[in-house]
Amino acid sequence: MGWSVNEIIQITPWGVAGAASLVIANALVSFWLKLGLEKKILVAAARAVIQLILLGYILVPIFHFKHWGFVLGIALVMVSVAARESIRRSKRAYKYASWDMFLTLALATAVTSWFGSAILVGVDPWWTPRYFIPLLGMLLGNVLNGITIGLDATLKELDEGRTRIEGRLALGATWWEASQPAVAEAVRMAMMPTLNMMTVVGIVSIPGMMTGQLLGGTSPEIAARYQILILFMIAATVAVGTVSAAIITVRRLFDDEHRLRIERIT
């Protein structure tokens, strides 16, 4: 039996409204249990609805407007918002953190999304918005979490492990020798969610993207191939992103004379 677009069951607006009743049930539970979350749940749900509907409309012209400058502009906006969000979510930061995280996110996602689009999928030209923008969004969403944990964990290790790091420095360690254990710990923590996800995928969880493709009528083999590709790209991007974020963060917290300047944490 073949798979074709014709078999997609269209979701009616009533179907979407029915799904909203599930969220309202959430809010009611929160109300009964006095969790105080009902307002947050409703606001978050409303935001998700508005943002996704807008995305649905915006993507139509974006997918048709095939100019690399336009795609670059959209990509930069997406990366900037992700960078700002990573700083906002982290408990600690430092002076140039937003700029550093912007560069880290841009570099990590640029390399893998180019590789995925141009080499792995073979899209021509590689920045074709229909492929490039969803790919970038998928990568950014994942690497954002990794970078936030990486930044926060690195600063926490430096802050709370300050005497350990200075103890190593005092015995002739360079800034890198003294802080390498802190970087390793931060990267380990930041990579954990991605590694966990790869471990259980397909057995415990069917990822959102694959589910979407399956419901949208793509054949399971194709959906699985795309999902594998995406998973590996996510893993690579998260690894590059978190390692760079951790190293840049540590470097910013040391001065040129190998002194840990903990007062730079804000």
Place this chain on the structure above:
Amino acid sequence: MMLNVENLSRTIAERTLFSGLSFSLAEGESLALAAPSGFGKTQVLRCLAHLVPFDGIITLDGKSALETGVAAWRRNAVYCAQTPPIYPGSPADFEVLVASFASQVGRPHTPAREIAASWKVEHVWEKPWATLSGGEAQRAALAVALSTNPRLLLLDEPTSALDAVTRDLVEDRLSGVAAIWVTHDRVQAQRVADRVIDLEPYGVVRE
């Protein structure tokens, strides 16, 4: 002069702890710094170890830390904190790690375990730092520092967690080692150091 300190001052968050501090140390000499509490004696040692920003000139054998390289400087002027941090692993692991620092590779090294044995802490050598008592950790950390054979030891209350018997063992082993001692104990200062200098907030120095 082995160590020369001229016009040293240290400011933290716009508060000047001390300024215009000058003193020097001859080859093989040991010095004790005495000052009222709150003066920032620990900060003097941290400046000497180039762990914190400072104003003034500090030279070891005629060279500043920027001339020798900061890591090489710290290898020569080793700072021992009063309370050692809890390192991952055991003192033995820490000794291996320290020996692996680029600034230490190829340098003469005395097994720290031998020093630890003479200070009666050999039994904790393979135990996790986190399980060591204050006095055990203090001696273990000092043993690792001494094992690297620095030109100068910067000792911040190095026997504060020790009883009189072990304190004497540590003092015996450190006699003849070039060191700057910070101690609140006047009697100990007289006992361990060739010279005692009194620091005053704006310039020094009474001997």
